[in-house]
Amino acid sequence: MKRSRSNSVTLADVSRDAGVSVMTVSNVVRGRADLVKLETRRRVEESIAKLNYRPNLSARSLRLSQNRSVGIVIADTDPAYLTDPFISRLVSGLSNYLSGRDYTLDIQGVAPERFENATILRKAGNDALCAILCGPRQLRKAHFEYLQKLGPPLIVFQEVFQSRAEHVALVHQDDQAGGAALARHLLKRKIRSIVFVRPMLDWCAVEQREKGLRSVLAKDGRQVEVKTLLAPTEGFDDVQRTVAEYLGSRVPDAIVSATDSLAGAVLSACESRGLSVPKDIAVTGFNGFDVWRYTRPSLTTVMSPAYEMGSFAGELLMQRLHGDPFSKHNTIFPVSLHEGESA
Amino acid sequence: MKRSRSNSVTLADVSRDAGVSVMTVSNVVRGRADLVKLETRRRVEESIAKLNYRPNLSARSLRLSQNRSVGIVIADTDPAYLTDPFISRLVSGLSNYLSGRDYTLDIQGVAPERFENATILRKAGNDALCAILCGPRQLRKAHFEYLQKLGPPLIVFQEVFQSRAEHVALVHQDDQAGGAALARHLLKRKIRSIVFVRPMLDWCAVEQREKGLRSVLAKDGRQVEVKTLLAPTEGFDDVQRTVAEYLGSRVPDAIVSATDSLAGAVLSACESRGLSVPKDIAVTGFNGFDVWRYTRPSLTTVMSPAYEMGSFAGELLMQRLHGDPFSKHNTIFPVSLHEGESA
DNA sequence: TTGAAAGCGTTACCAC
């Protein structure tokens, strides 16, 4: 048995069965109908079906030096990295756009401190790369530089770095404007103190939200006091405990949560402290997809175009891979305030 | 310029730069430290760093006839197919297990009626395949047969088909037992009528939940009436509208929802009808991850080991790809009832 | 310890 462990059927096998040359089979497989006589094509197609032939992607990639695949690396400390609603929508959008163009998506989650070990980055197997970073700014910057040096076209989501590299593009939503919109909304109430709740782990988007929030408050004449409260993780229990503890000593007029899931835990903490939302305290979320509908009161939050960002990135990459330069190197998607009952 | 569009650095380039043979470089790259003199290795490593060399995965795959990659195809009508909390956890678990073994995960969502068109299935580029099916039983069965014929090792999640094929394994949770547990829990109350709410789209898991529910109720002496209510989609608004309409004409003693997100919409419908949960009506969910924490009242639901199912599948595949047969062809993960406030 | 050559399955190119 000459055959390797994978009992793959090759073009040669089909050509032998159909009594034609390898090239003819190849032409049939790739739909070059004009190059093959109808009768021959029929015979070849029969053999293909009979032998259950599937083209070998590695061989094709090697020959064409293009893989028709894109890789995405997602830095996160949570093993269940895809459960984040922003990420799952972004990846869905990207994946679907690529599928439509007959491209494949390779996906890998990785702990921030092991970022550069990601298989997708160490081996060259994708025509382009995407990434979502997290961790201290310094580290994210280092990872960004590393990614740039790799070579293939690169799209980084939710970062605000500058890059002059021709093969790099940034796609993010306007988190700063989102934070600002929340601030303006809260300022309609009689507010003197705000707590911004966020996880310990750094995300650029969260920084931007806080920045937008604080900048509007700073410009306001009312001298609103802003504190930042760090939860050890994004887990429901951790957040609830952290907030409940804080509320034990003092109750701010509003709690701005870095994400909707955090806000869910915040609501729970308020409830357990006997605080009525929004009467006693206002609560807001961020990146509203579904959670805001489930909570009582429903959440005031900022809507995110995560799915669209993913598919837009796919579109950008397809252009770039088909010969054109990136049409945009820095794309900012607008967000919109959703007024629920919680603030 | 001989070089192809992708300006890739090859082993030959490195070997030229380092003044050694291609094989020596290959040995260095693959960590065969024992085969290379320390000094030579140093020189080669320098060249690798200098030239920014990354091994070409296609070439290696072609030569070795193994790709070190697994593909997963997920049938769903929802474009944002990864947002389903069960799926996102399952895929995270699988992806992480594979990453740890230096395997890559190719992911693709596909509409059920276009299932067989999925790139991942049409081209042979993965060492193994995973799938999650949906749609009418007939169609799922057809897709299952199709997948089996493809050849590579295959794991199908959340299906109850039988297969004698050596290269096929099934992994699912005990949805039937989950449905039964919910039924038994509800029977503790004075219950005469139950409505099972599910989306129009067929999922094997949902069928199993209903089956478990009905079988326990059927065995009970109290002649509980069970109706099935179909929501056009799983979308919050669709479900809420469907349920609210139903409640307009009659109010059952309990509503069993096919998933937690459905249950969220059901709660909302009850609220809008002025019904108090669980006093006036009991409500349950399924596949509890986080949603049950956010709702008020919190949901009574069934906890799912989705993440573990994913990583277990990865483990099974690794064994199979490294020479052993599948150790289990049909694995059923237990689920557990979570008693919240809603029932 | 290092090197040369063959071949993995496919496609571009050029003959027939």
Added chain:
DNA sequence: GTGGTAACGCTTTCAA
């Protein structure tokens, strides 16, 4: 319309 040949980048095998 069809087919032969070379080459894509890598690793296995065997020779030096």
